[in-house]
Amino acid sequence: MTKVVLASTAIRAGVRIAAGCLGALAGSASVRAQSFVTTINTAVVWQDNATNADRADGCLEAWQLLASATTMQRHTVSRDDALLIGATFASEAWSPYSGLDQLTAGPGVGWRHKFGLGAYALAVRLDLAGAGIAARESARTGWQGQATLGFGQRFTEALRLDFGADLTRTDAHADVFTRTTGGLAAEMSYDFTSRWRLKTRLGWRNGDVVSYSRAAWTYWGWQPANGYSYASTTPPLLVRTFDDPYLAYRIRAHTWSYTVGVSPAIGRNTALTFQIERAETSNATARYVNNLYSVGLAHQF
Amino acid sequence: MKRLILPLALLLLGARVAVASGTVQVVCEDEKHQRVADAVAWLSQVDAPPAKASPPAEPVTIEQRGQEFAPYVTPILVGTTIAFPNRDSVQHQVYSLSKPKRFELPLYSGNARETVTFDQPGVVTLGCNIHDWMVAYIVVLATPHFAASGADGTASIGGLPAGRYQLEVWHPRLAGQVQREIVIASGDPAPQIILLTLKPDRRIRRAPDASGGGYR
DSSP: OHHHHHHHHHHHHHHHHHHHHHHHHHHOTTOEEEEEEEEEEEEEEEESOTTOOSSGGGOOOEEEEEEEEEEEEEEEOSSSEEEEEEEEEEEEEEESOGGGOEEEEEEEEEEEEESSSSTTSOEEEEEEEEEEEEESSGGGOEEEEEEEEEEEEEOSSSEEEEEEEEEEEEEESSGGGOEEEEEEEEEEEEESSSSEEEEEEEEEEEEEEEEEEEEEEETTEEEETTOOOOOOSSOOEEEOSSSSOEEEEEEEEEEEEEEEEEEEBOSSSEEEEEEEEEEEEEOSSOEEEEEEEEEEEEEEO | OHHHHHHHHHHHHHHHHHTTTEEEEEEEEOTTOOBOSSOEEEEEESSSOOOOOOOOSSOEEOEEETTEEESSEEEEETTEEEEOOBOSSSOBOEEEEETTEEEEOOSBSBSOSOOEEEOSOEEEEEEESSOTTOEEEEEEESSSOEEEOOTTSEEEEEEEOSEEEEEEEEOTTBOSOEEEEEEEOSSOOOOEEEEOOBOOOOOOOOSOOOOOOOOO
16 A cells, blocks of 8 residues: 555656646747657567576576667757657567566656767766556566666767666565665777777666575475575565466665677667676675676667 | 060960969879778969958858768868758757857757858868767868869869969878979879878767666
């Protein structure tokens, strides 16, 4: 009940912010809108630990197919400020564990400020996004809200650095999938040529994660097959998402992630990305690693 | 005296014949002998003051089309005015931070209300404050004798009076200065083949990044 109240409060707050922005837009004669810019993003990801398991017997490999479309309209407020309003539609398909499949859709609003003129001026961005989550397993269905604050600085035509902080809240039907996380990230991109880009990213995240453990039926009900006791912040939930029964735990942990990738442009508005990411999550009682290998394609219309 | 008058008259006649008849073909090639487009070649007279010429009465045009500037390189005479019409459906905010001409056209669609007159020689780099990859160059010259090379790498500079000239070439990626002295007598001189040492193309990439998913 508390969760529903929290979610509805967050939604109402989001609606008020959006309404305020639209009101400000309507009230300002100098604000000018331009046409929508749409970007599509797809990626095929293979990962070695789809269950976020900290025991080898619980780790399952899986494929993810990601697709998203974001459309944003830019409203110029002043020379250095712009407001972006738009929406994102995304899908996530898993193989062979289709129980993890989900669709998300929701609005987004962003503010951009440049400290000066030109490509080399420091830029700051604030993005607020909300989305409804429709998952194949109803326990995972719910709402998500995210706030991101970022700074970007281009040093040369080839070198750019970005720093970002984000706060994400997911409210799902099942408590175990309801989580709050905060993160920091630093990203560098370097263009060796006008076609080839090197990308590196260092990320840190703290908050709730869902870790799964293979389950075994005992006299006391479903228990971790390895006999280990996890420091779950909610009662564990038995899921049939995978081939065998697993228990889902929500734990508080922090994650360091290291990403490196290369991105060749295959057209003026199109690029591929080949990327490797390693994420190490730990807390006092658990530690697991995710290795992700992905090929992505982005196109801006 | 008679012996002097006749050659002098012939010389003057020859010089007059050469006026506005000389054309120099400047062929720009890179180190691999590939033709180089968007190089600007210009000639300055060595033994005479700079040729007097008036900038065009109508503004020269640099368009924004497909979120790029067109043309990429535009040579102009000092005092020339340029218009920056926006042929895109999105707005652009054209600016220059270059010393010879600093300016900014506030965000606009269609034809910009303002034109810009370039009254100092030098290279002016154009950008768009919204689309960082958009770049173009204006080469503002004190001489009327100039041309930009096309896709075939050739820049044709015509209407040259006879005399000694300093030929200079510029390109956005040029690694060093290129200068050469040439003489225009009667008739067109042989094409000037200029070898350019070019730096790698370091334009800001336009294509977006694809995200590679991520852990949850």
